[in-house]
Amino acid sequence: MLCQICRKKRSSGHIVQIAFGRKYIDLYVCEDCAKALLENAGINLDEAESFSFGDFLKFFFSTMELDSSDAQTCPVCGSSFSDFQRKSLLGCSNCYNVFKAKLEPIIINYQGSNKHIGKGSHYKEETPILKENKPKKEPQPELETLKKELKKAINEERYEDAATIRDKIKSLEKNSKDVRNS
């Protein structure tokens, strides 16, 4: 049969599978169209031995608009998202929090889901529910709130309140400095 993309050459046994949710469509294509599709995705058909997650990522990123100026790094392990793009591996558990937005479409595309329903989830009630391990280093919300309160107190001319808040801020800042220096 004729290649279903270029409709010029005969299909050479290469199949492109396109999934719409759970439905699949098989397109029979010629070798040239198959190569062209893969080339656009940065995959060399002759060199590729098998389709690895690394290849999946390359293909995925080539079809995605990426914000390459984002230099965000994980505060726990120091990895960046471009480290992930390079290695196909994340640095630590906290990376899943830090890069959540960018990882979500990749996870959904590869796994077909982004919701755990196996061991440890509420879905499986007979197994003990695991403690969610939160990362130890978290920003101090207290400090920010106090600073806002201080501003408000000064604006409203409640100078005694402002003095109390200012002292609280000072002691919090001194404590975190001590932790960093120890």
Place this chain on the structure above:
Amino acid sequence: MSEIVESFLIKPPSWNISSNGVTLSSRVRLVRNLSEFPFATSANLIQKKSVREKVFSTLESYFKSAGINVDFIEAETLTERDINILLGLRLINYSFSKDLKGKGLCLSKDGSISIVINEVDHIKIHIYSENLAFEKIYSKANSIDDYLIENLNISFSEELGFLTACPTNIGTALRASSILHIPSIVTTGEINDIAKFLGRKDIMIRGLFGNEEGLGDVFQLSNTETLGKTEEEIIGEVYNVSEQLIKREEELRNKLVSTSPEEVQDRINKSQGIIKYAKFLSLHEAFEIISLFRMAKLAGLLPEIELEKINTALLKISPEMIKAIDPKIKTTQEENKLRAEILKQILNEE
């Protein structure tokens, strides 16, 4: 040199050679990480050693109370020969063998349990079986896992499940796989349709003895997805697909043997001649003979050779096992020479 690994060369683990059907072996793998350390590929040596120490200590208490005999190995102590034996037995993979610093291995004396520390993730629990006893081996893995969860900070997220270095493994972090010997499915060309059919079922298939000449007849099936399904669903899917392939292989094999028994016997006779007289045998040549013998044996032919001997031959022809048997071997020709000798020893009734 590791004693337990050496012992596996003399007496391979039962699951490697006891298979009596299309299934050569099955495996359940659980991946776990400690939340307070970076994943193994981003951790430094000190962190990796801490992980190894903690996990070894926890596993030691578990296996002691479970009454299971295990060995704990710091990977730096493994010799090249040990590595070849472990690779040949599929107790480790190539990623483990590159740069052993900080890595660890916990092996049960019967070889059915292999726990790898710090390869890509902190902990990978593998349990093996010689048939499709998925429920049994999953239950063993699960029991080890429960103990780890109780005694260590295992990284887990309500939304994404167990966290792993690669997002392809998160969620249940469970991979269930079966290794099947399906020569008749390959001969008839049905293997191509099967690859397509499996893609739709979220099962991946990989030829283990493939090369330029062909796909080989031994394939590994495993689930591709680990998130969004329960452990029972994943195991059920791999089990069902394996059963379907086994049935189809048995059907096609019986058809092939019953419609052309003389041709099959002739192929056997020619192969027996090759084994008896060949001085050199490549991996591909040896594999073809063993695959034929195994298919014939399961079809009721070849009464004089035990299936376990054929399974053992299949195990020993890999380059890794050949190099483990004689570490002095350097060239492919030397390898091919020893391979021919080994096959003669195992399969020739002298």
